């Protein structure tokens with residue numbers, strides 16, 4: 001109904017407005033069903049808790065404090081086919097993929113929030129980082145972590161590796177304050193987990209990336225991030241993975 005009213009309002013404005021077209025907001029938030037976040041402490045489900053805190057939207061948070069196995073059992077009960085964190089229920093829908101969950105929540109219930117204007121140059125960059133966070137960065141740092149735990153790295157790979165990934169993010173932050181460009185956006189929410197993973201687990205030398213470290217300090221000062229930590233990680237990290245004994249060598253990759 002709200003959408004019909006919005007469309008009617010837009011048509012009325014368009015009909016009587018002879019001045020050059022100005023952008024008219026036509027999107028109105030949909031009514032929000034109950035949102036439940038199935039969570040593992042210190043894992044990607046923090047993104048959704050943080051998003052809801054940034055947007056001041058209500059949500060239910062399900063996890064067993066200090067017990068990843070029990071938290072995972074709750075995830076498995078609602079999502080046996082793909083038991084991962086985050087699993088989020090939105091009314092009767094069961095959602096996975098943090099990026100898709102974030103875009104669903106914003107586009108339906110907080111349209112335009114934490115997203116640069118569609119026509120701006122920042123929009124495409126924001127969307128690149130939204131997808132790069134999982135599609136390229138997380139997948140490469142996790143692959144390198146798994147391989148290098150077995151075979152410690154002695155030389156750079158010819159392929160894009162974790163070092164190149166983190167450097168790419170560092171270079172962007174040398175020119176922009178946020179992964180959303182001029183303003184904080186959902187892309188920043190997506191990027192924290194894989195960058196923390198790469199740096200905290202010694203997959204890259206964390207001292208080599210001052211721009212990322214400065215951005216992380218700004219993130220950690222955000223009230224919504226702090227509220228997320230208090231609710232979703234009340235006792236600090238649980239079940240920490242061991243750091244790599246040797247991080248990736250820096251310098252040019254073979255063939256560069």
Ligand SMILES: N[C@@H](CCC(=O)N[C@@H](CS)C(=O)NCC(=O)O)C(=O)O
Nearest residue numbers: 043044083084085086097098099134
């Ligand atoms: N690309 C997915 C990754 C989800 C994912 O793998 N989450 C991890 C926790 S950070 C998990 O649940 N792992 C459990 C497993 O792999 O068994 C997303 O962004 O939501």
